Amino acid sequence: MLGLWRKIRRTGRVAEPAPDRPVGPRPEGAAVLGGSVQVRHVDAGSCNGCEVEIGSAFGPVYDAERYGARLVASPRHADALLVTGPVTRNMAEPLRRTYDTVPHPKLVVAVGDCARNCGMFAGAYGVAGAVSDVVPVDVEIAGCPPRPEAIVEGLRKLTGR
C-alpha cells in the first residue's frame, strides 16, 4: 500500500497541457450557460463514424468533460444538441420534436460533414436535408468523421473554457 502511495507521489502529473482555447466568436446564448453545458446527442441518420469519435472525445484521453461539457440522457436535461449524420426522412420529425423539448436557451452543434451539408449522402432518396434545414445550427464541426480534438474544440466554443 505504501509502495503504491510512493509511486503516485513520485510519478506526479503526466497529462499533457490542455490545448489552447479555440479562437473565433462564441455562439450567441452560450455565455448564459456559465461554462457548464449539458449535451444530448441525437443520431439523425449517421453511419456511426461520428459516434465513435464522440465516444472518444468523452473518453479518458480527450476528456471533454474537463471543459464543462457533459453528455446527458434526455433532451429535457440538455442545454445543447449534438446532431450527427444527414437528417433522414424518418428522423426529421423526431429531431424537430427533440429540439422543441430542450428548454431555453438552447444550442445545436452539427457534428461531421453529413450534418453540415449531407456529405456523401447528398441527394440520396432517404435524406431530408442537412441539420440546418431542420433546426437552427449554432456551431458546425467539419470532418468525415471529425477528429476527437475537433469535437472537443467545438464543444469548448460553447463552454468558453
Added chain:
Amino acid sequence: MTLAAVGLGVAVAVGALTGLAAVVVPVRGRSTVVGIGTAVTGVAGLVAGVAALGGQTFTLVLPGVLPLAGVRFTLDPLGGLFLAVTAGVAVAAGTYGISYARHGLDARPVQAVFPLFVVAMLLVPAADSVGTFLLCWELMALASLLLVLAEHRRRPEVASAGRWYAVMTHLGLIAILIGLLVLTAHATNDSFAALRNAAPHMPSGVRDVVFVLTLAGFASKAGIVPLHAWLPRAHPEAPSHVSALMSAAMVNLGVYGVARVGFDLLGGGPRWWWLLVLALGALSAVYGILQAVINTDLKRLLGYSTTENLGLVFLGVGAAGLFASSGQHVLAAVALAAALLHVVGHAAFKTLLFLAAGSVLHATGTRDLDALGGLRAGMPVTTGLFGLGALAASALPPGTAFVSEWLLLQALIHGLPASGAATAIVMPVTVAAVALTAGLAVATFVKAFGVGFLAKPRSTAAARAHESPVSMLAGMGLAGCACVAVALAPAVALPSIGHAAQAALGDGAPGVSGAVTLRLTGIVGSLSPVLLAGSLLAAALVVAALLRAVAVRRERRAARLWDCGAGPLSARMEYTATSFAEPLQRVFDNVVQPETDVDVTHHEESRYLVAAVAYRHRVPDRIERRLYQPILTAVAVWGQAGRRLATGSVHRYLGYGFYTLLGLLIVLAVTR
C-alpha cells in the same frame, strides 16, 4: 326500555318488513324500497350498537320462539361494537343498492334476502345463548349464500364459488356447533351466563377441544389462512354491495366469535391457544397481502386484502390473549383495542373499496385491472373515493389503518420484555410480519389505484366509463366519511372501544386515552392523528405555495410529453397490473410459485421459422393446491367407491335395509 333495546327492535322489525315488502312491491320501485329499508335498518342498528358501546345493556328472553331452549338476546359493549360496525356497513350498502340493484339484481328472491342478511348479521352479536347464536349464524350463512348466487345464470363461475362457500361455511358451522355443544354439556343450560359459570370448572382438555373447534369455525368465517379458500372466490362473484357486506361486516363476526368464546365464555386460556391465534393471524396477513399484490382481478384483490386485514385483527387478538395469559393486562387491553379499532377501520375502507369496485364493474363490465385504466376522466368522483379508500387501506398516515396498526405495533414492541422464551421469539417475528404486510399493502393499493384509475384507458370499455348514479355515490360517500372520521378522530371511538376490550378481557385495565393526542397508559407512546394530518396538509400547502412563488418569476412554456420523439405514447406502453407486480412476484418467487408456459409452434417447412408463440402465466393459490386438492381428490375417489354400492338393483337395496336392521337389533340385544 333502553335505547339499545329500541334500536335493535326497530332494526329487526324494519329489516323483516323490508324483506316482506320486496316480495310485494312491483319491480320498478323494489330496489328503492329495499335499499331505503336496509339503510333504515342499519341506522337503527347503529343507534343500538352505539348505545350498547356506551354502556347500555338489555336482555330479552323469548322462551316460546325456539323449542326446548328458547331465544335469548343481550347486548354488551363487545357485541355492541360489532353490531354498530355491521349496521354502519349496512347503511352504506343499502344506500348504494338503491341504484346498483336496478341492473339485473332486482329479482324478488335476491331483494327479499338482502335485508334479512343484514338482520341476521345484526342478531349474531346480540345472541346470548348457544341455540340463538347458532340459529342466527346459520341464517346469516344461508342468506349470504343465496346472495352470492344472485348472478349464477349470467356467469358460470358464480355456481362454483357458491359451492365452495356453501361447503366451507357449513363445515365451519359444524365445528362451531360441536365446540359449543361440548361446552354446553358441562353447563346447566345453554345461555352464555351459564357457560361463563361452568367454564372454570371444566377439565382443561375439554376446554382445549372447545377452543380449537370454535377457532376453526370462526377462522373459516373470517377467511383466515388456511381456511380462506372460499373468500377470494365468493367475495368477487357476489354483487358488489353484498361483497361489501360480506367483506366488511360478516367476516368480522369470526373475530367476534373468537373474542366471545375465548375471552368471555372460557375466560382466557393457556398460552398456546393465543400463540395459535397469533400465528394464524400473522400467516394470513402475510399470505393474504402477497396474493393481493400479484392479483390483477380488482375484486379478488380486495378479497385477499380482507384475509390480510382479518389476519392483522387475529394477530391483535392473539397478542391480547398472550399478554393476558402472562398477566400483562395493560398490554392486553391495548392489543385488543388495536384489533377492534382495526375491525372498525377495515369495515369503513373495505366497504368503500368494494362499492367503488362495484361502480367500476357497473361502468365498464370488467374487473380485470389490465383492461382498466383512465377511469379518472369518466368517473372522477368514484376515482377520488377509491383513492381515499386506497390511502385508508395502506397504513400510511393520515390513513385509517395507520392508527390501528400503530397501536398494534406499540403493543407488540412493548411486549418484548414479557416473560418467557416463546414471547421473546414470537414478538419480533410478529412485528416483522406486520411491517412486511404494511409495506406490501402500500404496493397493492398503489397498483389497484394507479393501474385501475389513472393513466390511459387500456380497453374501449374503460374508455367509455361513465359516472355512477347519485345513490351509489352517496353510499360510497358515507363509507368515505367513515374512513376520514376513523383516520382523523379515532379518539372519539377509542374510549368506547377500549371499554369493549376491557369488558371482553374481564379486567379493569385502562388502555388508550386522550382526545386529540392518543396516550397509552402504562407504556410510553403517544400519537395525534389530527395533528399529523394537519402537519402533512400544512407541509403540502407550503410546498405548493413556494412552487407558485418560484414559478411566477419564470416564463412558462407548454411542451409535449417527451416520448423519445417517436410519436404519441399508447396505452400498450403503460404499466399493467401484471408488470407492476412482476418484481415483487420475482422476489417472493419461492413463496407464490408462479407457473409459466411458453409454447412455440414452428413452421412446417423450417424449424427456424416460428409460426406462433403461446404464453400463459398464472399464479395459483399454493396453500389451496397443497391442502385442498388432495382432500378433494380423496373425496372424489371415495365417492367413486361409494357408487359401486349403488348399482340400481332393488334387491340389493332391500338387502342393505334388511342387514342394517338386523345388525342394529343384534347390537341392541348384545348391549342391553
